[in-house]
Amino acid sequence: MYEFTAPFQHPSGSPIRELFKYLGEPGMISFAGGYPASDLFDVEGLQQAEARAYRDANLCLQYGPTDGLPGLKRELVNLMARRGVACAPSEMLVTTGSQQGLDLLLRVLVNPGDVALTEQPAYPATLQALRLQQAKVVTLPVDAHGLDVDHLATLLGSGTLARPKLLYTVPTFANPTGATLARERRIALLKLAVQYRFVIVEDDPYGDLRFSGEAVPSILALTEEVQGSRDWVVHFASLSKIVAPGLRVGWTIAPAEIARRCVIAKQTVDLCSAPWTQAIAAEYLADGALERHLPRITAMYGRKCEALCNALHAQLGDVLQFHRPEGGMFVWARLTGSGADSSELLQRAIGNKILFVPGKAFFADNVDAASLRLSFAAPGMADIEEGVRRLKRAGSLPAAGA
Template sequence: MAEPPRYRFTPAFEAPAGSAIRELFPYLSRPGMISFAGGYPPPALFDQPGLATAAQRALGTAPVDCLQYSATEGLPMLREQLQALMARRGCQVALEELMVTTGSQQGLDLLIKVLLSPGDRVLVERPTYPATLQALRLAGCPLAGVATDAEGLDTGALAVQLAAEPRGRFRLLYCVPSFANPTGACLPLQRRLALLALAAEHDFLIVEDDPYGALRFAGEPLPSLLALQSQVPGAQGRVIHLSSLSKVVAPGLRVGWMVAPLPVRQRCTIAKQTVDLCTSPWAQRIAAEYLAAGALEQHLPTLVAGYRAKAERMLAGLAGLAGQLEVAPPQGGMFVWGRCRHGVLASDLFQRAVARNVLFVPGTAFFGDNPDPASLRLSFAAPGLAQIDEGLERLNLAFQSA
């Protein structure tokens, strides 16, 4: 009998670690489980009529655009609509600097391909989005965590950290300045300006991931790093901006975009040609028609109001856990970050919570280094108000048993 073939994997995939969050999926199938784990928009808040109208218009007016291959950098109509959307967000973007991606996660993957080599050091917030950590680790890039607090990335701590290294030691810094995943923190204006100044002084690029910026339900709007870079000497051209329709329209569209200096965008386009040729033209055309009709601006207040109500409900419920869980109230987005008191470990609490049919994400999944075993992330996005109440009651029981 022939021996089975020996598969020779690249070093990064000899024993790869999967997504810590996606490993929680089996728990979701349990009857009666209430999940505060995934950062998923609730189907009840999808603008299904608006998307249905956009889909009909797309197929009826431009079937070739929908059903044929398209340019790798994206359908012209969608790129123009995204350019207009960025202008409404305070960013005047040249069309040639904008490309459509299959979700903003693909944008990050393309940037890693064209900008980083194994061994290149990368700065990340501590904590940060775990899919970014996974992608950078698989690329062989050593990670250096930057301290954060309730206002996001601590630029004072970053300045001290950079001063101890030679200029240019770090290739880039990845951050989510507006309603970060997992902390929900929003970087204040002065810190945004300070971060741009540090990028110029120490010669690194900033990847600004902005999937949640439009979901502000408290406080005053802030300009993105992309919008601010021209105000800081030496910072122009150092910000690469990623965004997505996943959190404000529908994840199933898989439509994101990147704004990058032309030399970076051109190379990302070539890298994308080897991955998927182009983002689904059908999805792109639907997105373009949806944006062109002004449907996003019409629906966004409903979306924001829904998240505001859920966040307020969760924070009110968590007030009863004040002696057991320290939390930082967010001003937008989908997440509440917490830290267990009295020496309780999130991993132990997780097992007790699952036994009571409520799910969250232990915080260690979000750290590139020096994980905090007492931390955890709760998402208020997907469950309904009654589920939030019931889930927090179950979580309280889990704390009591811990």
């Protein structure tokens, strides 16, 4: 009846969002969505920031600049400096969450058929965005130390692949694997980007959520060590995981020519991100509230991660393999049984009032049906223990129809 554009003739929604219909069921425990813990929101600090922001009611209620409120951009420049990155306001664009940053970048950079490299497994919304942009998605393997850069170098050097337009990576506490790309691999990746002239898209929503191990500089910070590499890095960051997702405050740092075009693209999308929440974020950052509150978040996530990993080892250690992350929000696991399928396990798990995300949601090709992602951030400590017990109970049941 309707003549939809090619990408929307047979679109598929987020496989993770499809699970949200179960969240309202009484007694349901969720290891599924990557939600921050709501009981760790700095409600008082944000209320105080809102009160200060609203002293300039017109600033909050009127349209704002497309690239972001100057006051917020100043605070974000200062925040990035504390993360080891110097950037100019002309390189920064405030977005409605970092996902919008990716959407804008793809609009200005990727033509249908362009090669886009991604980690595999990868964040599903990224795969969805690339498909809607009609990019040719080429996947790259990962291990416990992140993206296999040696494999990438071999692939690029083989001459069998058209020059990629970009490579998307979550190098620190990746979604879904929780892995962190080693420093030497980051340097090697930057050198490849300069040599083969592709953009590294560094998505960094979790970098501040480290609760163990040694910090690794962002790829953007390491551009100082590889000549010419700053021209080939676009960096996304967000307050969603470290302050509150309801603010919808993200930002993009990109070479000025890319940033300028993203601003123009954003003008056609939403004119500007909400000035009210931008002003709240600016006041919150200016007060130093984030630095005061982050240790509480990371300490609690560390305890939750330990509780989940210990419970998985004790309850499911004979049937489940997993990597213990040093930060972030996720544990990536794999069922060890022959022919194991986490989607089948999920159906039994739902009946036992426990949710997780089957691994197939994170694969563009060569799906590993036995894999699954567990998020420890949102559930409480007691729910983590009980959730693993329910998961074990679900795993001991026969498959439907068996």
